[in-house]
Amino acid sequence: MIDDVVQEYTKRIIEYGAKSEKVRIALSRAIKAFENNRRNALGMFPQSIDTAKEVRKIKEYSIEHMDKLIKKACESIERNHGHCYYAKTKEEALQIFKELVGTGKLIVKSKSLTSEEIHLREFLEELGNEVYETDLGEFIVQLMGTRPTHILAPAINVPREDVAKLLSKFMKEQGIIEEDLDERDIEAMVAVVRKFLRDKFFKADIGINGANALAADTGTMFIIENEGNARLSIGAPPVQIAIVGVEKIVPTIEDAFKVTEVTWRYANYTVPAYVNLVSGPSKTGDIEKVITYGAHGPKELHVILLDNGRTRMHEEGYNEALYCLRCGTCLYECPVYAVTAGFFGQQYMGGIGAIWDAFTTVGLEKASPVAYTCVRCGKCKVMCPLNIDIPDMIAKLRNDARKQGYIPKVVRDFAAEVEEFIKEQK
Amino acid sequence: MRIMLHGWDTSHRMGVPEICDSMTSIVKKMGHEYVPNESKVICAEAIGFLGYDNLTDDFAKATVKEMEEKVSKYDIDLILTAYAAPYAAWSKEREGFLVKRGYELPVPIEHIATFLYKNLDKLKFKELDMTVLMHDGCTLGRKMRVADEPRKVLEKIPKLKYVNFDHPELYVKERDLKPWDISACPGGWLDFTLPELMPYVASNVIREYALPREVDTIVTTCGNGYHAFKAGVKHGGFDIKAMAYPMLIDMALEGVQ
């Protein structure tokens, strides 16, 4: 029932988000750092502002031609000796993973919102696999047993003091350290995670990754990162499996470069430490030009293209949500997110997250209170590199929610007053 | 002129009757008569973005009907509001949302800032020796680009200084963003959708953007925004005042020449 959904959501966003001084302080620090970094990044490379306009056009074209691009991307991946799969639903994607992974494997995973969308790690763990998130923020979130609260910085709401406590406990249990970590010493925290995960990268049977863009003409995935965990997850294990939302496909490799450039610039990097380009499994032709797969990197590459509501999003007029680069700008700019972090959302976050939640994760009923958390102030639209009209889509989503009877009581009561007024006037 | 003050019910319901008091006072000082519009009418655009687009047309028609009755009963020349949404919906001059949809009020509607701006030559102000933090309402500033008008009026008040709400220096000049593009919203609309959250959002906006600016007053062109700021000041226990735009003007306005 919608009233229960709203009650549960309201309790969560107020108790864990709004009332938490920790969340507020952590976000205040992060937002200031973001503003500084963005100023540096865009100040140094202002051409990205115009490239963003081009990217908007690329995305418009790509979403209109999604079917064609899926087919073309798959052909390219297969041509490169990768294996391509199309999963219409979350269940289909998980079934493909089940068949590819099986049980009893050690898996290293790099950050991927698309994998979060289908609860991939939990699913693989239930199958009896040992799975590690390797992005530091995701690793922290995994240890906490919670969920990411920012699309780029998953543990943005966790202050260093809590991270030190969490890592101290876990790493002592693992025999990596003997003494508690100093809560001021972030470097030591990073080092201890490096030590722990390094071993996992090289022992892992499978590496899993997402992608920021996928070029249909070459089948090349672009993966932006800073930590180096993605390239280790991609490069070290013998098998690589990628899960990529179909909205990430663009026609050409040049387009994909533009998409990734704008993504990292607005994600406030002058330039990221790494941009990984993966088109196929590892290969060599160094002995008599005989192409042999699995030289140093993975011998197998599997790419799962996930629809899971994206086509429906397009069909129902939410195209612009599919343009989203996940640069995170709108979250940093949102006055509501600044006090609630990812509790403003179900699985995805913020205003844009309400649309994604409605179509790909929890459905319209549970997305409804998220849509009513957005104040439609429009700052996100102004700041978004692609000028995505989140407020407009929120209004549309609320109307769709009303048609299904998913309106919070406070809004229903207000509408009833308006109806009364209309009746009086008639 | 006889002016109908719109937003009367909203202000009282939200616990900010001081908006009505200041609007009344301004109108009187300018030598006009006023009639409060006490009905529940809000702009019919808002009901659409609250999720009831199915009511928009009926609501617009009902609003026009009520306004026609009142305009003829009280001989009204103008509708005046401190809220951005009704102005955004009904202003003919600005090609408002409902005007484009084919509805028209029997007399023009003005936002207090545009109204004062249009009468700027006639306004007589006394000195106000204070510095205020100017907050542009999201609809008025970011969406409608009504940002120069309220500032021009402030500039006419002797000794009054204003600083813009946000930190434009933190943004990139190549993007050519204006202060009203980046102005943070204190969450006034949450009062209609998730009221428990509003004071938290507002107090954080004050803490992050207003307190570091070392001013003693925030002034906003948004009626809802004022309501939120007021709640935020109380919630945060801050030593800063919040004012709706007409409240500040009323402090300085002496009359008309």
Ligand code: SF4
């Ligand atoms: S909606 Fe725009 S600002 Fe927000 S994450 Fe997507 S691309 Fe970035």
